[in-house]
Amino acid sequence: MRPSRWSSVIAWWGGACVVGLTLAGCSGLPPLALRPQPIPYADTLPIHEPANLEPNEIMPLLRESVVGELGQPFDPDDWGKKNEALNLTHFDDVVNSAWFQHRIMRRELTAEEVGLGPTAEAGRPKPPYVVTELKGAGISPGWWVRDAKGDVYLFKFDPPDNLYLASAANTISDRLFWTAGYHVPEDYIAVFDTASLVIQPEGEGPTREEVREILARTSPLPDGRYRAIASRLLPGKPKGPFRFRGVRKDDPNDYYLHQNRRELRGLYVMAAWTNHVDIRFANTLDVFIDPPGFLRHYLQDFGATLGSGTIRPHDPREGTEYNFDVWAFLARLVTFGFYTAGWEGVEYEIIDPSIGWLPVEMYHPGRWKPNWPNAAFRSVTAGDGYWGAKLVSALGDEMIRAAVGAGELPSRKAADTLTAILIARRDKTVRYWFDRVSPVENVRVECADASGDGFVLTFEDLGIGSGVRAAAGTQYAWELEDSRRGRHWRGDATATIRERQAIHVVPPGTTDSCLPSDAPPDPSAGGASPRGSPGGEAGEGEAGEGADVTAERLAVLRLRAGRLPPQTSEPRLATIYLLWTGEEGGYTVVGLEH
Amino acid sequence: MLVALVLTAAPPAAAQESQEGGPVSPDSADAIRASLQRPPASHPPDERDVVGAPLFVIMLPLRLAAELLSLAAGGVSALLPEGEGPNLYEVLKVWGLELSVRPLGPGAGDAVQARLTRFQPFFVEAAASVILSPGAFRTALGLTNEDQSLDGGFTFRRLTEADFWGVGINSLEADKSDYEWQRAQVGAAGHTRDTATFRFSGGAGWEQNEIREGNNNSLPGIGDTFPLDSLFGAQETVRYVVGGGQFTADFTHLKSLQPRGFKFIGDVAFHGGTGDTDSDFLTLQGEVHGYLPINDRQAFALLGLVETQPSWGRGVPFYYLSQLGGPEFLRGYSTARFRDRDRLTWIVEWRYEAWRELQGRARAEWFVFWDGGTVAPSLGELSDFRYDYGFGLRFADQNGPGAHFFFAWGDEGFRFSLRLISSF
DSSP: OOOOHHHHHHHHHHHHHHHHHHHHOOOOOOOGGGSOOOOTTGGGSOOOOOOOOOOOSHHHHHHIIIIIHHHGGGOGGGGGGOOOOSSOOTTSOOOOOSSBOOSTTTSOOOHHHHHHTTOOGGGSOOSOEEEEEEOOSSSSOEEEEEOTTSOEEEEEEOOTTSTTHHHHHHHHHHHHHHHHTBBOOOEEEEEEOGGGEEEOOTTSSOOHHHHHHHHTTSOOOTTSOEEEEEEEOOSSEEOOOOOSSSOOTTOTTOOSOGGGOHHHHHHHHHHHHTTOTTOSGGGEEEEEETTTTEEEEEEOOOTTSTTBOSSSBOOTTTTTSOTTOHHHHHHHHHTTTOOOOGGGGOOOOOSBTTTBOOOSTTOOTTTOOOSSOOHHHHTOOHHHHHHHHHHHHHSOHHHHHHHHHHTOOSOHHHHHHHHHHHHHHHHHHHHHHHTTSOOEEEEEEESOOTTSSOEEEEEEEHHHHTTSSOGGGEEEEEEEEEGGGTEEEEEEEEOOSSSSEEEEEOOTTOOOOOOOOOOOOOGGGTOOOTTSSOSSSTTSSOTTTTSOOOGGGEEEEEEEEEESSOOSSOOOOEEEEEEEOGGGTSEEEEEEEO | OHHHHHOOOSOGGGGOBOTTSSBOOHHHHHHHHHHOOOOOSSOOOOHHHHHHHHHHHHHHHHHHHHHHHHHHHHHHHHHSTTOSSOOHHHHHHHTTEEEEEEEOSTTSOEEEEEEEOTTTTEEEEEEEEOSSSSOEEEEEEEEEOSSEEEEEEEEEEEEEEEEEOOSSTTOOGGGOEEEEEEEEEEEEEEEEOTTSSEEEEEEEEEEEEEEEEOSOTTSOBHHHHSOGGGSTTSSSOEEEEEEEEEEEEEEEEEETTEEEEEEEEEEEEEEEEOTTOOEEEEEEEEEEEEEEESSSSEEEEEEEEEEEOOEEETOOOGGGSEEEOSSSSSTTSOTTOEEESEEEEEEEEEEEEEEEOTTSSEEEEEEEEEEEEEEESSGGGOOSOEEEEEEEEEEEETTEEEEEEEEEEETTEEEEEEESOOOO
């Protein structure tokens, strides 16, 4: 019988696949625990001073909006969101770098620290202010000033009908992103009267008329003074924005493709929570820190966050549809305009002129969209989202209240309202992403039996610890895979109300009477940080450090946290990498992947 | 050893010493970077890349199209206000030079116009179209203020491959032939500004028209297909004094950048033969536009047009006969596919918003349309209507509808058109 046309095609591709796999080596990535780990601050080595890039933003935005969006269904890398971030430690975290500095993930910050964020009292702008230059790009009015200390600030103003709106949002988000670990500028609220402005002689700076024109685009406070967000000039030389795709070619420190960086993928969760719809490369900045001479990567301009659209309150479309959303564009084409997105039927009511519009009900942590798509956000996996949600969940109520306090809103009621909204959005965010994985952290082997007949694995369940899930409805299913020692065990366990959960990993049909301690983890032995990852950096204080981690000695325990009521989608397994240390003590935890 | 230099959680400045204890230079740092054992910078190939190869090829045309679109948009954004990078538009504006796009008459396409207003109220302007037409340009000098303008200028238009199928709605597609039309005009015109509900413009001038062999070697010339004796204007140079005016009653307004309301336009033009040209004719045209919104995003748009050409002497030169077909009327047919002295045509469009810029400064709308129309020797003989349909996309800003493109289908096939301006 002659083969059909389709069987020929399939046979041809089968052959091609074999050839392709052979040529490509097609081994994929080794397990997380067997990979080298990223090295802290490796991207702060000296480089030659790069050029100051001022790229036209339209081209990459359109490329991402059209090719990026339409190409996704044709990109196997995106099928099933399989491609994980690459700059991961063995415990599914990132190291400190020119991109990210662990803050709340490493220690409990005080509310006061969160309220201050990157700022310090000494850095607060001091009048008089010499107006040196008009603000260039961007839609909010403003100018650059030099204060009495000689420091340079960018003053930006609120829209006339919404005083406090952008300045408060900017300051609050500045604190939240700093707390999470991102590099951000020092943003202050500045209140001044026009007498404190110094206009330079003609030709040396903006004229009095130009300064007045800018002030005419805002409104004075009731006492006649003006309020502005004062963003202190970043230390170092600005070198243009960074992109969310590829690497910067003139920065040899820029190693990982940006879309594969966990910090940039996880940033999606922070951006969604704070409604940072204007996150695009124009609102980022690479700064050359010299000495020693490296690029630090900043997020800046948070004026269009929370309920603020910078020059007006946000509207319901923002956060739910891209500025140019090619799918909605096509949907309207084929339905003759009768397709309506969810936001189009939303009752739109400003919460408060100083807050703008920040939804809770219609906010969806996984479907939130910035105004422009980018490659890093498009690549977000459940693991990336979980990592970002850990940052968000670490911000407690009092910390949020302190950050909101930095915005100096006009009334206690407005501050309380915004705090309540942020808390509600935080809980929604955390629940959504924590439900997509099995959120176990600080895993330890206890009661290890050198004979290898069983052990107790203890861990924290952040789903329960963060309060988004109850112990009563949580069940763990686990499976141990250790081919070398012929162990293929599985079992399940019920969560308890204790801080640390425990599962007895024993051969089928046996029981283990070992009772694990309830003591907090010992940081010196792969200890815990507030949000789960081992303290310190990769290679430092990590369980199993110094041990020879090879595939032969590696066992894997997969664990699923099932909930009642059940998660909306099947949660990912947590993969716990166990190193067989032999007669000395059985297994030790050397890696964790979500 | 080198690796150990950066295997530290210390602040960056402390990680910058070489193994000799001295500072690390950018060049010596390269060796350190090369020695670091790190996770891969990108995902290694796997079976998905094998599957992805043909998909990449499938997507290649889209990628290329988007790249071109991005490049074009990037280039335009460098010209427009508020673009980043060098802004040619702003630089030119400081010098009193304004760039715009305007039509230069039927068949001449959209021309780029530069107007120098540095010495107001006087202005100098020049427009040229070479992309969509073999050549058309216009120069003018004028006076302008807030509400009125008066200009005098010279226009030359040379269409080297104008098509002709004969006269009448039943002219045959197979009779397609071509000719070259050269027209030189001098004249003066006055305009009221576009801010009022009622606007008037009028002008007068002199022109000379000549017809030659067309440049399209794949088509027969008009003399090969039609007896030239039957086509007034085909063999002789024709000169006219021209006078005319246009009256517009505009009851439309923009709401959320969507036109609403009605507009009436009346046109009259008189061509009086001079010298040995024994021909006088009037062109009378009435046009009505209606924009009927369903909501902020959806609307019906209607257009109706009637035109008649009473004449004396040898009548109307064939190139001045009323035309149907092309990017404005009866869009599923070639430009000037049908010609006769009188015409009746209409457009029905369903317009619906596809995109709106977040700040509400621009929008794009899809439109599906149905056109109909006919030409005849007189209004009483209008019959045998032709129809087409299609869809397109139109951009609009606070100045109203602008650049658009469409795909149209008529009895004789499919047509695509891209234009930078829109009058409807």
